Amino acid sequence: MMQPDLIPALDPNPLPAPYWVFKLLLLVTFFLHIIAMNFMLGGGVLALVLKWRSGKGRGDDQMFLDVAKKLPVFLPATITLGVAPLLFVQVLYGQFLYTSSIIMAWPWFLVLVFVTLAYYGFYYVSYRGGRERSRTGGVLLLSVILVFIVGFLFTNNLTLSQVPARWAGKYFSSPQGWSLNLSEPTLLPRYLHFFISAVAVGGLLLVFLALARWKRDNAYARQLLRFGGRSFMYATMAQFIVGIAFLLSLPRGLRMLFMGESLWATVLLLIGIAASIGAIVLMSQALRKENVRAAAFQVPALLAVVIGSMCLMRDILRDAYLKPYFQPAQFAVSTQGSVLLLFLALFLAGVLLWGVMLKRFFAGGVVYQQQSSR
Amino acid sequence: MNYPVWEVGFGAGFLIAAVAILHVFVSHFAVGGGLFLVLTEQRARRQNDVPLLDWLKAHTKFFVLVTVVFGAVSGVGIWFTIGLIGPTATSNLIHAYVWGWAIEWVFFFVEITAALLYLYGWDKLDARLHAWYGWIYFVAAFASMVIINGIITFMLTSGGWIKTRQFWQGFFNPTYFPSLAFRFVIALALAGIYGLITASVQKEPGLKARLVRWSAWGVVPALAVLPVLGWWYIRAIPADIWASARGPIPTATHYALSAVILLGVTFLLAMLAFLRPGRMHLVFSLAVALVALGAMGSFEFVREAIRKPYVISKYLYANSLYAAKIPGDGGFSVDEVNDAGILKVAKWIQRRDPAKDGPVAVGREIFRVECESCHTADAYRGIKHYLVLRQWDQNELLAMLGSLDLMHNGVMPPFVGTDAERAALASYLITLRPVSVTSAAATDGKTIFDQNCSMCHRLKAGQPLFKSLARDPVTASKALKDLTSVSPLMPDVRLPEPQRIALAEWVNTQRAGSAAAGGSQK
Numbered sequence: 071m072m073q074p075d076l077i078p079a080l081d082p083n084p085l086p087a088p089y090w091v092f093k094l095l096l097l098v099t100f101f102l103h104i105i106a107m108n109f110m111l112g113g114g115v116l117a118l119v120l121k122w123r124s125g126k127g128r129g130d131d132q133m134f135l136d137v138a139k140k141l142p143v144f145l146p147a148t149i150t151l152g153v154a155p156l157l158f159v160q161v162l163y164g165q166f167l168y169t170s171s172i173i174m175a176w177p178w179f180l181v182l183v184f185v186t187l188a189y190y191g192f193y194y195v196s197y198r199g200g201r202e203r204s205r206t207g208g209v210l211l212l213s214v215i216l217v218f219i220v221g222f223l224f225t226n227n228l229t230l231s232q233v234p235a236r237w238a239g240k241y242f243s244s245p246q247g248w249s250l251n252l253s254e255p256t257l258l259p260r261y262l263h264f265f266i267s268a269v270a271v272g273g274l275l276l277v278f279l280a281l282a283r284w285k286r287d288n289a290y291a292r293q294l295l296r297f298g299g300r301s302f303m304y305a306t307m308a309q310f311i312v313g314i315a316f317l318l319s320l321p322r323g324l325r326m327l328f329m330g331e332s333l334w335a336t337v338l339l340l341i342g343i344a345a346s347i348g349a350i351v352l353m354s355q356a357l358r359k360e361n362v363r364a365a366a367f368q369v370p371a372l373l374a375v376v377i378g379s380m381c382l383m384r385d386i387l388r389d390a391y392l393k394p395y396f397q398p399a400q401f402a403v404s405t406q407g408s409v410l411l412l413f414l415a416l417f418l419a420g421v422l423l424w425g426v427m428l429k430r431f432f433a434g435g436v437v438y439q440q441q442s443s444r
Numbered sequence: 445m446n447y448p449v450w451e452v453g454f455g456a457g458f459l460i461a462a463v464a465i466l467h468v469f470v471s472h473f474a475v476g477g478g479l480f481l482v483l484t485e486q487r488a489r490r491q492n493d494v495p496l497l498d499w500l501k502a503h504t505k506f507f508v509l510v511t512v513v514f515g516a517v518s519g520v521g522i523w524f525t526i527g528l529i530g531p532t533a534t535s536n537l538i539h540a541y542v543w544g545w546a547i548e549w550v551f552f553f554v555e556i557t558a559a560l561l562y563l564y565g566w567d568k569l570d571a572r573l574h575a576w577y578g579w580i581y582f583v584a585a586f587a588s589m590v591i592i593n594g595i596i597t598f599m600l601t602s603g604g605w606i607k608t609r610q611f612w613q614g615f616f617n618p619t620y621f622p623s624l625a626f627r628f629v630i631a632l633a634l635a636g637i638y639g640l641i642t643a644s645v646q647k648e649p650g651l652k653a654r655l656v657r658w659s660a661w662g663v664v665p666a667l668a669v670l671p672v673l674g675w676w677y678i679r680a681i682p683a684d685i686w687a688s689a690r691g692p693i694p695t696a697t698h699y700a701l702s703a704v705i706l707l708g709v710t711f712l713l714a715m716l717a718f719l720r721p722g723r724m725h726l727v728f729s730l731a732v733a734l735v736a737l738g739a740m741g742s743f744e745f746v747r748e749a750i751r752k753p754y755v756i757s758k759y760l761y762a763n764s765l766y767a768a769k770i771p772g773d774g775g776f777s778v779d780e781v782n783d784a785g786i787l788k789v790a791k792w793i794q795r796r797d798p799a800k801d802g803p804v805a806v807g808r809e810i811f812r813v814e815c816e817s818c819h820t821a822d823a824y825r826g827i828k829h830y831l832v833l834r835q836w837d838q839n840e841l842l843a844m845l846g847s848l849d850l851m852h853n854g855v856m857p858p859f860v861g862t863d864a865e866r867a868a869l870a871s872y873l874i875t876l877r878p879v880s881v882t883s884a885a886a887t888d889g890k891t892i893f894d895q896n897c898s899m900c901h902r903l904k905a906g907q908p909l910f911k912s913l914a915r916d917p918v919t920a921s922k923a924l925k926d927l928t929s930v931s932p933l934m935p936d937v938r939l940p941e942p943q944r945i946a947l948a949e950w951v952n953t954q955r956a957g958s959a960a961a962g963g964s965q966k
Binding site for chain 2: 075076077078079080081082083084085086087092095143146149150151152153154156157158160161164165167168169173178182185190193237241242245246247402406409410412413417420423424427428430431434
């Protein structure tokens with residue numbers, strides 16, 4: 071079955087910087103992308119829950135609007151922060167990703183259509199949320215479903231890119247690009263692992279909102295804290311089941327990497343588990359004591375450790391899958407020094423400017439806050 | 445051949461064109477519209493013009509919904525699409541220009557943030573701070589154009605990069621500056637055109653008239669200087685590349701014509717807007733936008749058409765074949781594939797043995813890897829259409845396939861592979877010819893010329909056809925009997941004698957000075 075010669079050859083251009091530079095950029099930007107994605111998708115799911123529960127007089131409507139109005143910011147953040155890892159993953163793993171994308175070309179192309187529609191849906195809900203209640207629920211549901219599908223397609227493509235042995239069968243049975251990777255045993259647990267992590271981080275979004283409103287509207291902020299904190303805890307607990315299912319679904323050789331065979335992978339897994347447990351304990355204490363600062367600072371700090379270790383494990387897993395076909399040494403390297411320096415300088419300047427832009431914006435008065443709770 | 449080919453029934457090239465044209469129409473607006481926003485805000489603040497500010501606020505929302513949503517997603521969409529249809533070119537562009545893309549991403553990130561803060565800042569920020577976000581937006585948007593323009597023009601005129609492989613040599617290539625100026629002015633015009641749309645839905649006629657005039661003032665001067673910049677752009681394109689826009693290849697010529705006409709219509713419509721600015725209807729403003737979209741699309745089609753047969757000039761053909769053998773090309777250069785055979789080299793084909801699988805099935809595979817990046821069987825650039833037009837039989841088709849790179853001023857890559865593979869391709873392609881077409885030999889010279897010669901030969905004084913073909917039809921007919929002896933580059937097409945004579949007689953009527961041609965004798 072295996073046809074190693076099916077794997078596309080690299081193009082003649084050398085890497086314009088050492089391998090590790092791209093790996094580092096890929097990991098860092100993917101980490102940021104996944105956080106933005108979690109806020110967007112998790113926020114969307116929780117907004118949907120709040121919409122569904124609303125009308126029972128628990129401030130759900132207000133929470134719903136509060137969250138829904140943030141979605142049109144988190145979706146572009148997800149896309150913008152997603153462009154960079156998409157670029158860097160193509161630099162290193164293009165041979166695999168282009169091929170798997172072509173095999174599932176139409177679904178992959180439809181990602182664009184779905185994202186656009188979901189995006190307009192989020193804007194609709196954010197602008198009309200307070201007014202036409204009957205329709206916002208439906209539009210939000212549709213948008214969230216579309217984002218679900220997009221995530222599912224990403225999981226399909228990324229898993230397919232790691233199993234070249236499956237390519238030929240799929241491509242030749244549908245060169246029109248109507249395949250998916252549904253036979254992949256890790257597909258569902260992997261997808262759920264990402265999805266539930268989004269719900270947990272979405273919970274933190276409400277915690278942050280609680281922090282911002284703590285002094286001005288304490289009763290409401292406590293509601294936000296409660297709902298957000300609980301969502302975070304329950305979702306993170308569920309991750310233990312889904313995470314174990316994901317681990318068990320891996321091929322034995324790869325699973326064992328995380329269970330002692332590779333020290334680095336095993337330590338990362340343990341760090342991830344320990345930090346998750348720590349985050350749950352901290353959150354439950356913060357909820358009991360209504361300590362919004364602990365919930366909004368300590369828990370996210372631990373969660374960042376969790377997500378960071380998960381991103382690293384994901385990378386280890388990919389390289390383990392691709393080990394028979396891919397070696398970093400395959401790349402010739404010829405560093406484009408001047409352009410690389412220019413990029414680094416502009417990148418730093420861009421991050422600084424970005425910080426200044428946000429700082430000046432939020433220092434610029436409270437008119438917007440009043441508007442948004444109108 | 446290195447990557448699998450995505451079979452898009454209606455044409456892969458069409459899909460790229462659709463995504464790209466919609467994207468550029470919005471992304472250029474994103475640049476020019478940014479300047480439009482800050483300048484309009486400046487004017488409104490200085491004159492304390494509250495209605496203008498209110499309109500601008502609504503226009504900002506429209507701007508963000510169009511550019512930040514559709515513009516950004518469709519920009520990513522181009523990446524998705526070219527990765528699906530031209531993975532080899534994409535891979536090359538990524539590896540050679542990743543730092544350019546990364547720099548562009550920094551600008552993109554700043555741009556999107558500034559746009560959203562500018563939008564949300566209308567109700568929150570004081571005037572100076574708000575304008576500050578507007579300027580940051582515009583500068584970042586322009587900077588991203590500065591970067592992308594380098595990579596797009598590199599694909600058309602690769603400059604010194606081919607020899608040196610230096611980033612900046614390809615980036616600041618011969619068409620870099622004219623293209624940047626051209627696109628920036630288009631961006632300014634589009635800012636006004638989109639302004640007309642939101643202006644046209646205003647109710648109050650006085651305000652509407654002011655808004656329409658203000659927006660039209662963005663369009664008219666920009667379109668007036670565009671032809672000059674276009675001329676500069678064309679002058680910067682090396683003659684051998686530009687030649688294909690004027691030759692017998694219809695695509696570039698047709699689109700160049702339609703770009704000029706539609707541009708003129710856009711200009712006239714924008715002038716018309718001045719006549720009754722207070723009564724401008726939404727439909728009118730949308731019509732202006734639609735015509736402008738047509739003009740913009742035509743321009744991009746011309747650029748892509750004259751770039752052919754390459755996707756990266758002088759380096760990579762549109763069908764992912766390297767023009768010359770280079771280290772690391774994976775064996776996918778013209779010479780290497782000619783030596784080894786496409787059926788040996790191509791990775792993503794199943795039927796490799798004409799004897800076992802039959803020549804038609806094998807030819808179908810060759811068609812997929814060598815032709816489908818641009819052609820389809822019977823839809824966009826469909827082979828069926830050409831076969832009806834030319835009336836070739838299998839032998840002629842086979843002969844013509846040997847000279848693909850000479851046809852239409854060299855718009856196509858050469859066929860690569862062995863003679864047996866070429867025969868297999870011909871035996872597949874001939875199955876696309878409708879049964880109704882029977883090669884009843886044409887008898888009039890013009891038709892014979894159109895079907896057999898017009899792909900390469902042009903009817904202009906001084907062309908080899910006129911110079912080397914004898915005037916006496918019988919002598920000429922003898923020479924035409926074996927074309928490969930006339931020139932080894934010519935296809936081995938063998939016409940029967942009556943056809944050859946009819947052809948030679950007709951060619952005589954086209955010579956400069958002959959009565960039928962109506963030209964003057966030099």
